[in-house]
Amino acid sequence: MKFIIFFLGISTFCFSQKISFIYETKSKLNSEKADDVYSEKMILDLKNNTSIFRDLQDKQSDSVKLNNGNGRYKMGVENQFYIKKNLTQKKIEKVLTYLGTDYLLPIEEILNWKISSEQKMIGKYKSQKAEANYGGRNWIAWFTTELPFSDGPYVFSGLPGLIVSIQDSNNEYSFNLVEVKKGGNIFDARTKTVKIDWKKYESLAKSYFNDPYDINTKLAMGKIVTFTGPNGIAMDISVKTKEMQKSILQENNPIELNHKINYK
Structure with missing residues (x-):
């Protein structure tokens, strides 16, 4: 005892x-x-x-x-x-x-x-x-x-x-x-959250896939969207979007494999 x-x-x-x-x-x-x-x-x-x-x-x-x-x-x-x-x-x-x-x-x-x-x-x-x-x-x-x-x-x-x-x-x-x-410090800066489930999680992920640079939102707010490459030359944002989508598809191996998203 x-x-x-x-x-x-x-x-x-x-x-x-x-x-x-x-x-x-x-x-x-x-x-x-x-x-x-x-x-x-x-x-x-x-x-x-x-x-x-x-x-x-x-x-x-x-x-x-x-x-x-x-x-x-x-x-x-x-x-x-x-x-x-x-x-x-x-x-x-x-x-x-x-x-x-x-x-x-x-x-x-x-x-x-x-x-x-x-x-x-x-x-x-x-x-x-x-x-x-x-x-x-x-x-x-x-x-x-x-x-x-x-x-x-x-x-x-x-x-x-x-x-x-x-x-x-x-x-x-x-x-x-x-x-x-x-003696490490612990603090939480993420207390104001929106509760979701896995279905909503998938919806958010697909929203990002469809518009990774948040172009549609920016255009709706009247903002001009441009992208400048490493060489300083302006590029078509749709080209960068396709590159990002290709990367997302290639790296689609999430830790929660049972919630893997089918983007196609």
Whole structure:
């Protein structure tokens, strides 16, 4: 009994502190190209059983917003990784920013973890294997009880320790812990949101595909739309639109594969 009380005391103490986890995130946006891998650093900020997962540039942008700045402008809709979690309530929400509006997409898919007895060292942490299905993909995770937080990158959480490494079985997406920062700050600049579902998400993505440079809106407002290439020569905006649409079709390998959009 003393051991249980002692362990609970440590867990409560850890959860009451602010702590940040830096992950290296890799994604293969074109599943047919082995070398088409995009890499970026993302941060999981955790305090009092609530967390925010976002890329480092998003965190910097949110800080600017809180100080009455404009923040970061995002063009697309797909593969935004901004996730808010309430671990106590087991609530997971995905936040998407499109044309200056923050959209809130509740994640209702349940993670049913199957914990294996297999263990290995991940960095300096003794870790244990677990698997679950999410977004039409099978995920292999490694968690450690040495970091007693039932959380992890992106939507992944619910294991008896922090997820230090996770990737899908197709090796198209991976998240790997690279740094732990105690006393990190956590703040939310995206509290005014419009709630949507996956159907509305698809509608937004198709709207972007059809008009990636938001030309129609600008024309309706009486604004002149021009595009200047790297050589300083003005180009037909419709040419750039077709180039962007081609890129979207080639990189149509979303992390939620079961919500892949058919643009044609």
